[in-house]
Amino acid sequence: MEIEKKVCIKCNQEKNLFEMAIQKRSTHSIMYRNVCLDCRNEQTKLWKLKHPEACKNFQNKEKEKKKDESYQKKISDRAIEIRRDFPERTLLYAAKQRAKEKGFEFNLEMSDIIIPKVCPILKIKLYYCNCCKNTPTLDRVDNEKGYVKGNIRVISYLANTMKNNATYEELMLFAKNIKAYLNKKI
Numbered sequence: 001m002e003i004e005k006k007v008c009i010k011c012n013q014e015k016n017l018f019e020m021a022i023q024k025r026s027t028h029s030i031m032y033r034n035v036c037l038d039c040r041n042e043q044t045k046l047w048k049l050k051h052p053e054a055c056k057n058f059q060n061k062e063k064e065k066k067k068d069e070s071y072q073k074k075i076s077d078r079a080i081e082i083r084r085d086f087p088e089r090t091l092l093y094a095a096k097q098r099a100k101e102k103g104f105e106f107n108l109e110m111s112d113i114i115i116p117k118v119c120p121i122l123k124i125k126l127y128y129c130n131c132c133k134n135t136p137t138l139d140r141v142d143n144e145k146g147y148v149k150g151n152i153r154v155i156s157y158l159a160n161t162m163k164n165n166a167t168y169e170e171l172m173l174f175a176k177n178i179k180a181y182l183n184k185k186i
């Protein structure tokens with residue numbers, strides 16, 4: 001079993017692996033840095049404050065580069081690649097951020113994330129795609145509870161958005177009537 005925790009050398013806190021910054025890699029293997037993402041973000045923020053000129057220059061250069069479509073594609077391909085190669089980490093870190101923002105409880109670890117081959121609801125393949133429909137997302141089974149052990153499953157983004165705002169009763173009603181509605185029978 002993989003060790004799931006590491007101590008950050010900046011804040012000295014024991015963190016889950018998915019909360020650590022990752023090392024640049026040449027293969028699909030992942031290397032964790034000794035600094036957590038929170039500390040690294042903090043370092044970046046401080047650097048920006050200390051070096052406003054350099055930061056502005058960098059932003060301007062990026063702005064210029066982004067006008068180039070092939071550069072844009074390269075960035076989005078790279079982002080998808082990272083998510084695709086480390087999907088559990090991606091899902092966990094995003095969930096942790098969301099939990100922090102919305103005040104949900106959070107106690108998940110990497111081993112809690114099990115990504116099935118197909119979405120259990122829509123039976124479509126789960127993978128990171130540009131249109132997002134097939135992208136794996138964490139679903140809180142019981143909306144009253146947070147991102148806690150036993151309360152999450154991985155489903156497609158599409159299924160997640162479909163189920164997102166409706167209650168169980170509303171979903172049942174939807175399933176019951178949608179076919180007739182689309183066939184213009186009601």
Ligand SMILES: [Zn+2]
Binds near residue numbers: 010036039040
């Ligand atoms: Zn830290």
